[in-house]
Amino acid sequence: MAQLNTIARSGDPILRIIAAEVTNISDDEIQNLIDTLIDTATAVDGVGMAAPQLSHSYRLFVMASRPNSRYPYAPTMEPTAVINPRILSYSKEIVKDWEGCLSVPGIRGKVPRYDRIEVEYCDRNGNLVNQELSGFIARIFQHELDHLDGILFTDRLESDLDRFTEAEYQALISG
Ligand code: ZN
Numbered sequence: 001m002a003q004l005n006t007i008a009r010s011g012d013p014i015l016r017i018i019a020a021e022v023t024n025i026s027d028d029e030i031q032n033l034i035d036t037l038i039d040t041a042t043a044v045d046g047v048g049m050a051a052p053q054l055s056h057s058y059r060l061f062v063m064a065s066r067p068n069s070r071y072p073y074a075p076t077m078e079p080t081a082v083i084n085p086r087i088l089s090y091s092k093e094i095v096k097d098w099e100g101c102l103s104v105p106g107i108r109g110k111v112p113r114y115d116r117i118e119v120e121y122c123d124r125n126g127n128l129v130n131q132e133l134s135g136f137i138a139r140i141f142q143h144e145l146d147h148l149d150g151i152l153f154t155d156r157l158e159s160d161l162d163r164f165t166e167a168e169y170q171a172l173i174s175g
Contacts, residue, residue: 007040008053010104016150019050019057022083025126030060030083034124037062038079045070046102048140050147053103059084061144065137070100072173075136081124085145088130091116096162097136098169099143099153108169110162111153113142 008014022030033056041049045068050061064079065071093115100108116134119141123129133141143153157163164172 006054007044007049007102008055010152010154012055012103014052014055014057015103015147015152017052017057018150019052019059019148022058022060022122025083025122025124030058031124033058033060034062034081038064038081042079044102047071047074047136048144049102050144052147059148061085061147063137063140063144065140077137082141082144083122083124085119085121085141085148087142087145088118088120090114091134095139096158097139098173099139100166100169101143101153103147104152104154106166107154108164108166109153109157110164111139111143111156112158113139113156117141 024030033051036054037049041062041064047065048061048063051058060083062079062081063077065074066076067074091114094112095115096110096112098108099111115138116132117138118132120130
């Protein structure tokens with residue numbers, strides 16, 4: 001399992017490049033990477049983690065939402081591998097809500113995201129999946145997909161007023 005200190009941090013060039021399509025989903029390299037992403041996201045209270053965050057520049061991320069100390073109100077879902085993802089359509093409605101990122105420690109922000117998205121991706125067995133996602137899960141998908149395109153959530157903040165420290169965030173959500 002990767003440790004917290006092996007997660008690439010803001011400033012590392014691997015977080016700023018366009019990741020490569022996965023062409024060999026059944027290969028051990030990719031299957032092991034999926035397991036490591038799920039184990040690491042779970043161990044460090046993440047709700048998702050993208051391959052570039054573990055310094056593997058592939059179009060692959062996991063969603064593993066459940067309530068934890070970093071996201072007390074997260075919905076629970078089965079950890080899901082998302083490979084070569086695309087967003088097919090967006091809702092008109094945009095919602096601003098809290099995000100953080102294990103690659104940008106100590107910072108939280110209120111980030112505008114599409115409330116509903118229709119997505120397509122391959123699962124870890126190579127099956128094409130088409131889904132409509134909404135709310136927090138749609139937010140995770142958009143955040144993680146950004147990682148595959150070299151974008152961090154802090155790039156999406158509309159104003160410095162939407163940027164908070166982790167301590168400010170914890171005080172706001174518990175108050
Ligand atoms: Zn992130």
